[in-house]
Amino acid sequence: MPETLPGQPVKGAFLHRFANPGRFLRLAHWLFPLLSASSGIFLTIGMIWALWFSPADWQQGDAVRIMYLHVPMAMLASGGYAALALCGVLSLVWKHPLADLAAVEIGPVGAVITGLCLVTGSLWGKPMWGAWWVWDARLTSVLVLFFLYLGHIALIQAFDDPQRGYRAAAVLAIAGVIDLPIIKFSVNWWNTLHQPDSITLTHAPTMPESMLLPLSICLTGFSLGFAALVTGRLQAAILETRAEQMLTRRARSQNGLS
Amino acid sequence: MTRKSRRLWLVLSCLACFAVASGLVLNAFSSSIVFFMAPSQILREPPAVDRVIRLGGMVVAGSLKRSLEGQTPINQFDITDGQAAIAVRYEGILPDLFREGQSVVALGTYLKGSPFSASEVLAKHDETYMPKEVADALRKSGKWDPRFGKPPSAESLDSMARHDTDAQAHR
Amino acid sequence: MSHLPYIVASYIAVLGAAGILAFQLALRLRRARTRIAALETRSARQKDTL
Numbered sequence: 001m002p003e004t005l006p007g008q009p010v011k012g013a014f015l016h017r018f019a020n021p022g023r024f025l026r027l028a029h030w031l032f033p034l035l036s037a038s039s040g041i042f043l044t045i046g047m048i049w050a051l052w053f054s055p056a057d058w059q060q061g062d063a064v065r066i067m068y069l070h071v072p073m074a075m076l077a078s079g080g081y082a083a084l085a086l087c088g089v090l091s092l093v094w095k096h097p098l099a100d101l102a103a104v105e106i107g108p109v110g111a112v113i114t115g116l117c118l119v120t121g122s123l124w125g126k127p128m129w130g131a132w133w134v135w136d137a138r139l140t141s142v143l144v145l146f147f148l149y150l151g152h153i154a155l156i157q158a159f160d161d162p163q164r165g166y167r168a169a170a171v172l173a174i175a176g177v178i179d180l181p182i183i184k185f186s187v188n189w190w191n192t193l194h195q196p197d198s199i200t201l202t203h204a205p206t207m208p209e210s211m212l213l214p215l216s217i218c219l220t221g222f223s224l225g226f227a228a229l230v231t232g233r234l235q236a237a238i239l240e241t242r243a244e245q246m247l248t249r250r251a252r253s254q255n256g257l258s
Numbered sequence: 259m260t261r262k263s264r265r266l267w268l269v270l271s272c273l274a275c276f277a278v279a280s281g282l283v284l285n286a287f288s289s290s291i292v293f294f295m296a297p298s299q300i301l302r303e304p305p306a307v308d309r310v311i312r313l314g315g316m317v318v319a320g321s322l323k324r325s326l327e328g329q330t331p332i333n334q335f336d337i338t339d340g341q342a343a344i345a346v347r348y349e350g351i352l353p354d355l356f357r358e359g360q361s362v363v364a365l366g367t368y369l370k371g372s373p374f375s376a377s378e379v380l381a382k383h384d385e386t387y388m389p390k391e392v393a394d395a396l397r398k399s400g401k402w403d404p405r406f407g408k409p410p411s412a413e414s415l416d417s418m419a420r421h422d423t424d425a426q427a428h429r
Numbered sequence: 430m431s432h433l434p435y436i437v438a439s440y441i442a443v444l445g446a447a448g449i450l451a452f453q454l455a456l457r458l459r460r461a462r463t464r465i466a467a468l469e470t471r472s473a474r475q476k477d478t479l
Contacts (some may be wrong), residue, residue, distance in 0.1 A: 047440070056431075061431040062431045062433070063432040063435060063436065065436050066435065069443045073443065109450065112450060119442050120439040120442065120443060123435045123442075229450055229454060232454045233454055236457040236458045239458070239462060243465050246465070246469075246472070247468065250472060
């Protein structure tokens with residue numbers, strides 16, 4: 001790689017702005033409480049609105065209130081995996097030092113969210129469709145996403161050398177991205193029991209405002225909560241490695257002394 | 259080309275190859291990924307008599323007949339996709355969402371000439387959501403009958419409500 | 430409310446999982462911070478004795 005001359009704009013400087021763990025810690029110092037607090041506020045309002053003030057659906061009745069959990073979980077499951085794949089690219093291509101740590105921390109949170117998406121979907125499907133689970137394209141592709149998350153977690157821990165684990169997991173994360181468009185378009189490509197998306201970029205939402213508003217508040221709250229969890233976990237991971245480094249440095253200096 | 263951009267292109271081309279491969283696989287298996295078949299499809303190519311298939315479509319308005327045989331409820335109704343209709347016979351309790359005009363998926367076997375004998379009926383709800391009060395109001399004013407087709411879109415609901423209030427104001 | 434058990438179960442599942450994740454994170458952060466603080470005071474004491 002050619003050396004950049006001083007004064008020349010460094011390529012990818014933006015990416016490396018947060019490469020320094022110390023800088024990230026300073027960022028997280030105010031970002032984490034901010035994200036946590038705003039997530040708490042949005043979720044409190046959203047949950048109360050969803051449970052008591054939003055209208056019951058004309059055919060689903062009150063069971064429609066599960067939508068306010070299921071839809072954010074489904075969107076975050078896909079979004080979290082996209083973030084995981086982005087970390088994989090940053091790690092493989094740019095060797096970004098924080099990307100691997102972030103991938104380790106996003107994985108379990110994403111797996112829990114995907115699991116919740118499946119569980120809430122099941123709890124919604126039983127009273128509405130009449131089945132806990134069916135093997136249609138939408139449900140199956142989300143189950144595949146769940147296993148991709150689990151595989152990612154397992155792969156990172158499978159190697160003695162953490163660097164090799166990071167690399168293998170990054171490859172899996174990037175390859176698994178194929179599942180995201182399959183999940184998104186499964187309801188349009190094949191006929192499924194699962195209904196098509198109510199909220200799309202191309203069409204007006206097929207949902208009245210009285211349901212759309214609480215849904216967007218819940219979605220904002222859960223997204224902020226996801227961001228807060230990942231930021232906090234990354235902060236904890238950096239602090240843990242720092243403690244580890246201090247411990248080894250101390251052990252080395254003690255060995256040198258004796 | 260720097261090492262970084264070479265790595266980036268490598269990753270992207272691997273991903274593209276993998277995407278094409280999985281696209282081809284999905285395309286090849288497309289017919290088995292489909293969760294259900296429409297009545298016209300089944301009539302065009304009748305499946306083997308003992309093969310369990312899923313039949314999907316809308317319950318024809320006015321076709322539902324319920325009866326009791328001992329303790330088990332017998333339900334008979336027609337499923338249509340707009341082009342053809344197949345009669346279905348199902349013993350058991352129908353799901354809550356089942357109604358005339360609703361999309362359903364029935365699991366069972368089909369023998370030409372006799373009704374589709376279903377062992378399981380699932381209700382499929384569409385992507386439109388509507389408050390109960392709005393639906394009742396629409397039904398009362400005769401703007402929409404759930405037995406015949408989809409509810410109006412969320413936008414048109416608002417304009418319909420506005421139209422109603424305007425009409426009342428003129429009166 | 431119709432289908433109450435299903436609604437309650439899904440809200441408990443989601444809020445419970447969120448609570449567990451948040452609690453685990455708080456514990457992890459506190460443990461890491463106390464560990465670093467302990468190491469720092471110990472190394473400072475070491476420097477003093479040297």
